[in-house]
Amino acid sequence: MLRKDLRWFFPEKPDEIPAILKNEAKAAFHAGGTSILRTKPESITALIDLGGLGWNTIRADGSAVVIGAMATFNDVIKSTASKAATFRMLQAALARAASNSVRNRITIGGSLADYAPWSDLIAPLVALEADVVYLEDGKGEKKVSVTDFIGKKLAKEKNCIREVRIPEKEIVFAVKRLARTAFEYGMFSLAVCGKYSGGAFESVAIALSGTKDRYARLAEAEKVLTGKPLSDALAREAADTIKVEFAPDVNFGAEYKANMVGVYLRDALAEIAGRK
Amino acid sequence: MADAKIREVFTVNGQEVTLALEANDTLLTALRNNGYTEVKNGCSEGQCGACIVQLDGRPVNSCQALALSAKKKKITTSKGIGNYARVSVIQEAYVEAGAVQCGFCIPGFIVTTDALLRENPNPSDEEIRFYLSGNLCRCTGYVKIIDAVKLAASRMKKA
Ligand SMILES: Cc1cc2nc3c(=O)[nH]c(=O)nc-3n(C[C@H](O)[C@H](O)[C@H](O)COP(=O)(O)OP(=O)(O)OC[C@H]3O[C@@H](n4cnc5c(N)ncnc54)[C@H](O)[C@@H]3O)c2cc1C
Ligand code: FES
Numbered sequence: 001m002l003r004k005d006l007r008w009f010f011p012e013k014p015d016e017i018p019a020i021l022k023n024e025a026k027a028a029f030h031a032g033g034t035s036i037l038r039t040k041p042e043s044i045t046a047l048i049d050l051g052g053l054g055w056n057t058i059r060a061d062g063s064a065v066v067i068g069a070m071a072t073f074n075d076v077i078k079s080t081a082s083k084a085a086t087f088r089m090l091q092a093a094l095a096r097a098a099s100n101s102v103r104n105r106i107t108i109g110g111s112l113a114d115y116a117p118w119s120d121l122i123a124p125l126v127a128l129e130a131d132v133v134y135l136e137d138g139k140g141e142k143k144v145s146v147t148d149f150i151g152k153k154l155a156k157e158k159n160c161i162r163e164v165r166i167p168e169k170e171i172v173f174a175v176k177r178l179a180r181t182a183f184e185y186g187m188f189s190l191a192v193c194g195k196y197s198g199g200a201f202e203s204v205a206i207a208l209s210g211t212k213d214r215y216a217r218l219a220e221a222e223k224v225l226t227g228k229p230l231s232d233a234l235a236r237e238a239a240d241t242i243k244v245e246f247a248p249d250v251n252f253g254a255e256y257k258a259n260m261v262g263v264y265l266r267d268a269l270a271e272i273a274g275r276k
Numbered sequence: 277m278a279d280a281k282i283r284e285v286f287t288v289n290g291q292e293v294t295l296a297l298e299a300n301d302t303l304l305t306a307l308r309n310n311g312y313t314e315v316k317n318g319c320s321e322g323q324c325g326a327c328i329v330q331l332d333g334r335p336v337n338s339c340q341a342l343a344l345s346a347k348k349k350k351i352t353t354s355k356g357i358g359n360y361a362r363v364s365v366i367q368e369a370y371v372e373a374g375a376v377q378c379g380f381c382i383p384g385f386i387v388t389t390d391a392l393l394r395e396n397p398n399p400s401d402e403e404i405r406f407y408l409s410g411n412l413c414r415c416t417g418y419v420k421i422i423d424a425v426k427l428a429a430s431r432m433k434k435a
């Protein structure tokens with residue numbers, strides 16, 4: 001249950017944040033609020049709403065698409081800031097999340113900090129080797145890779161995500177998610193992208209989210225696929241290298257989900273081969 | 277609610293109103309407790325869309341938003357789109373297309389349809405389905421709802 005005496009703060013400049021963090025017993029950042037409302041942590045004494053900081057912009061800076069932490073999934077999907085394939089891959093992945101009305105609420109920063117196993121954001125960010133810019137303890141700005149941000153558990157209460165940077169590159173890509181119906185939490189998300197020419201990958205990145213360890217880069221499969229003509233047999237060989245663990249849930253067993261990763265990887269590769 | 281602690285000014289349906297609420301109230305609770313009962317509570321989980329209102333013109337699930345985060349935004353409920361005195365083209369189209377049975381889901385559909393047609397006055401069937409993906413109806417089977425959206429779109433174009 002969220003507390004009735006919750007204190008709200010609406011900073012208009014980032015430099016107002018450190019004092020709030022210092023003075024409040026347990027302050028949390030508020031973005032879309034959807035996860036805060038799902039978990040309703042009673043320990044939170046104050047919410048710092050990030051809506052007044054102008055962090056919802058999306059722009060291309062020449063080498064990367066810079067997505068403000070407060071941009072909603074629909075802001076990203078509808079943005080024309082970049083035509084780069086890397087950005088289009090993120091747009092394609094986020095368009096499958098939740099419903100239209102929920103996508104108007106959930107933000108990039110809140111989703112990255114929340115890091116839910118069903119998140120449609122994590123796999124593309126990992127495959128695209130995105131960077132995260134955050135304010136450490138609400139103060140100094142730092143930039144780290146998304147895998148470091150997740151791996152080093154930097155989404156601590158006092159680190160405030162400011163933006164995510166996606167390198168602008170021409171790639172081929174496919175994104176897949178396992179769910180029973182379109183509007184349902186995904187059981188896993190798979191993102192495949194790379195440089196592809198003459199029917200073979202020069203380089204490829206495959207990321208999976210929703211596993212027991214939350215996410216995985218499928219390095220063995222990437223190795224199999226690099227530098228060789230893409231065929232059904234090669235796709236099967238790559239799929240056979242996958243060793244990932246899932247937790248079972250009410251819809252799907254752990255083994256079923258693990259098997260489906262291989263099926264979806266082959267689908268993704270067929271899609272890429274068919275497009276070129 | 278007389279016993280709620282906070283009094284805060286919100287903009288609802290184009291008017292500045294003071295709502296009585298708690299700091300942990302969802303927008304759905306705050307609106308319903310202050311008389312905006314056209315906003316329906318179906319699931320409280322973001323799944324059904326009965327509670328959808330527009331925030332600055334965009335449909336959002338009011339059960340998934342904390343009320344105080346909406347205080348600087350323009351809130352529009354189905355009665356802000358049209359009411360008994362001023363029925364909107366969209367509401368008329370829903371009735372004429374036979375898209376309303378029990379009616380519980382309809383306020384959410386009206387609010388979402390209004391946002392859709394302002395963004396995209398000529399949506400395809402596919403675009404309508406994609407946009408209305410967060411609105412569930414347990415009665416109609418959706419065919420007549422899609423018909424209603426298309427009827428409203430054609431009438432708005434003529435107007
Ligand atoms: C019905 C429903 C269905 C959904 N389905 C999907 C789906 O299919 N796919 C999907 O990807 N997501 C889905 N989501 C969204 C997901 O479950 C989370 O609720 C969402 O990603 C949280 O984002 P938010 O902006 O609402 O964050 P909030 O709830 O505001 O915050 C989440 C956490 O992050 C912290 N935080 C927020 N912003 C920052 C910041 N800038 N820096 C540091 N910390 C911050 C908060 O303090 C909190 O701990 C769904 C949500 C709902 C309600
Ligand atoms: S009551 Fe909000 S989505 Fe069902």
Ligand code: FES
Binds near residue numbers: 375378379380412413
């Ligand atoms: S008309 Fe009854 S739920 Fe839609």
